[in-house]
Amino acid sequence: MSDEQSWRAAQPQWSWPRIFLRFILDSAGVVSRGNGPYYAWIVFLLLVIGSGVSAYANQVSHGLITTHMRDQVSWGFYIGNFAFLVGVAAAAVVLVIPAYIYNWGPIRDVVLLAEILSVAAIVMCILFVTVDVGRPHVVWHMMPGLGTPNFPHSMLMWDVLVLSSYFLINYFIVTYLLYMGYTGQKYNANFIMPIIFLSIPMAVGIHSVTAMLFMGLKARAFWHTAILAPRFLSSAFCSGPALLVLIFLVLRKIGRLPVSEHTLFKVGELLAYAMAVNLFFLGVEVFTEFYGETAHSIHAHLQWFGTHERKDIAIYSWTALACNFTAFIGFMVPVLRRKLTVLVGACILAIGGVFVEKGLGLLLPGMTPDVLGETYTYNPSLNEVAVAAGVWAIGALLFTAMVKVALSVTAGTMRFRARSVV
């Protein structure tokens, strides 16, 4: 009996909630089975999550003093990771556009994984914001209905709304596509395509709103610039697809993911454009700050040359720039791009460069010197790094689980089989 027939045969006795429950149970089964390296990976992630949970418990019991954030630098590593991950989440759209709008087959095979990555990234974003607040047990104060959200003035409110909606949309798309695949049905294009198309402007939206969170703060001269939102977009389009390329290669090796090198090289080409734009935006920002120097340029000065109070940020900024530029060369030159090792190297450099540029490279110059001119040397504490690693591990675990299910479904090894007993 083919899958389609099996499903149809089951129809009268099986309502879709029961089939969906089966889907969940089968997914759990798929996730819990694997080979040695897979178990090792899962155990590793669980260990990191465990340490993160313990570090977070420490933070909850003592307060945020366990971090190295203080009044002078009141946002740090957590928000830096959040900004970076919002970019990763939005970058799925880079692949969605050619896949669905231009109906370009080679990318369409892998766009599901991009959507899964964005789901995992959004979950990590929400977790990073949650671990950053001082009183997480009362975040319901922000919810419409339960609390008193400051809508429409507070950009953080907007951010919560668009992040939640984007998460739900992407999660729904992924689950729907997988469920349809699982039951052997053809997905209803008229139903799902509008939702997929909606996720494209939403991806741009979440990113712009997160950038507006920073841009709207006139107290912070480094962030109070119109180019922050475009820079967020451009750096997201560099880091997200680069991360995807690496993930595809890993999955191709261990998960038998059918992705051709041609697809990867095409993504590399897209990355070249993205990195070109990213470097251009960086260039114009640097020009503005150093050509027409004002008192506010102290932040850019700290970023590139350091001040007498803090010098180390400069090293990170130049390193990130070098990574980005090298990656750009690797992506742009076709003969280089088509060498897999070069592509992988360029992707790693791009991810690293953007992580620095958009993580602490965004937070530290924005907050240092502070609004009263004071420089506090902030570096994340061990506790902070442990919590952050735990959040990353949760995202990785979620991603691993969802990808395992997706691969099984697309490969056909996970299918709905009607049974007389549930």
Add this chain to the structure above:
Amino acid sequence: MEPDPSKQHDYRPPPYQLTTWLLLGAALLLIVFLISLRTKHQPDTSRSYPSRALIADGEAVLLPPPPMNDEFVPCGDCHGAEEVPNPERRKLEEEHDAMKVAHGELWCLQCHDLHNREKLRLADGSLIAFEDSWQLCTQCHGKKLADWRAGVHGKRTGHWRGPKEYQPCVFCHNPHAPRFAPIAPKPPPVRPEQIVLNGSASEARAHDEAE
């Protein structure tokens, strides 16, 4: 102690009757207006100013000056009525040398009366008590008088709306050396690096040295 139920939070008129506030406010305005009239159009003579008095209705009270410190001996203890005073401008020795005098180009008899050591002497020759010394100061420091009257110069305590106390000049300024002497400041704030979990706020953190 239970909180006063009349002090409910609301956006209606305050606990007190609106009328009372309006009357008090009107009274305050009237008083200040009258004072402004007197200060602007009346000459600076001791007979015009109310001294040591309420400006009106418990609004602002001029506090008496602090008692003199141990350095000062009442002038009458040494200077008797039969004494022949020496009006020559000079630097005083004997009994007066411990006193630091640093008030511009002034010397003693520009403020103290030549014949009556218990009184101070205004420019027009009239004598005033030591408690009214602010009249003497403001002969020269006229701008400060206007500011002091308005509350812009000097210190006031009490209520911004309600009874307040303000102080005569000698409350803060030593008339012989009016410029303030420096004082020891209170401790500086702790640096953010020094705020750690288990230690006291004054413990420095190791990461500072590691940089």
Add this chain to the structure above:
Amino acid sequence: MTKPSEKSEGPVRGASRREFLRTGAVAVGALAGAPGAAQALEFDLESFFQKNFRELSDEEIDDVVKRLSRRYSKQYGAEVSVHATGPMDGVLYGYGLDISRCIGCRRCVYACVDENNQSRDPQIHWIRVLEFEREAIVRGFDLEDGNPYYDHEQVPAADKIYLPVACQHCEESPCTNVCPTGATWREPDGIVVIDYDWCIGCRYCMASCPYGARHFNWTEPSIPAEEINPNMHLLGNRPRTAGVVEKCSFCIQRVRDGRYPACLEACPVGARKFGNLLDSDSEIRTLMRTKRTFVLKAELKTQPKFFYFYG
């Protein structure tokens, strides 16, 4: 894994949802002998479900202040009384600071600490006194050059000038705009207040304040019981908890009773002025009219109500 169709429940009125949650939690708690358990765990159900201050009715506010008075009296062993005095009509508070008088002695800083029950360890100061070179009068105050950590034997130090900075209670405050929960707002009398029970501690307001006026409780604050100021206002100097933002409240517990703020009364040189901006004969209006006055970071158009002047 959750079902995708259960994105969110249908629209439920906020109040009824709160009631449902509250009833549910209370029911469960009652079953488990919650009063004893909650007390043991130091978890206050009533406090947890307390609404945003601006949504509370007069009776509810009364309950809150009574509950807090009881709690703090017990905690500090003093007759604590928490009020929630409302604003006076026709009043907009303004503050003046005479830069030619300030000697940087920091007595205002510590008077504020005592009056407003600020944490001693970790140390929180609502007022920060910046020391500048005297040339700043001519060149303009570049806050880069301000030093809050000066530690001379005596002040004023030679050729130095002092600028105390605290919350400016801006008329166009960026902080009230960005708070996601509406835990901070400007009262009709101009004071920017924080509902400490509603703040979630996201610190967005701290990022948005151009004056560094807001401070965070990085851990549970500690106030010696014998130094507690028992005269408290719910939106002012009642003790805070870990994870909330706090700042100068213009001594709301004093000024709404018509009294001067504590910093003004502590200043030994009379550099601080306070009054009603809507009263043209007040001290503050007089100095604005007769003295050279400026505000900090005027180009940001926050319209602060803290006016620095040369007296």
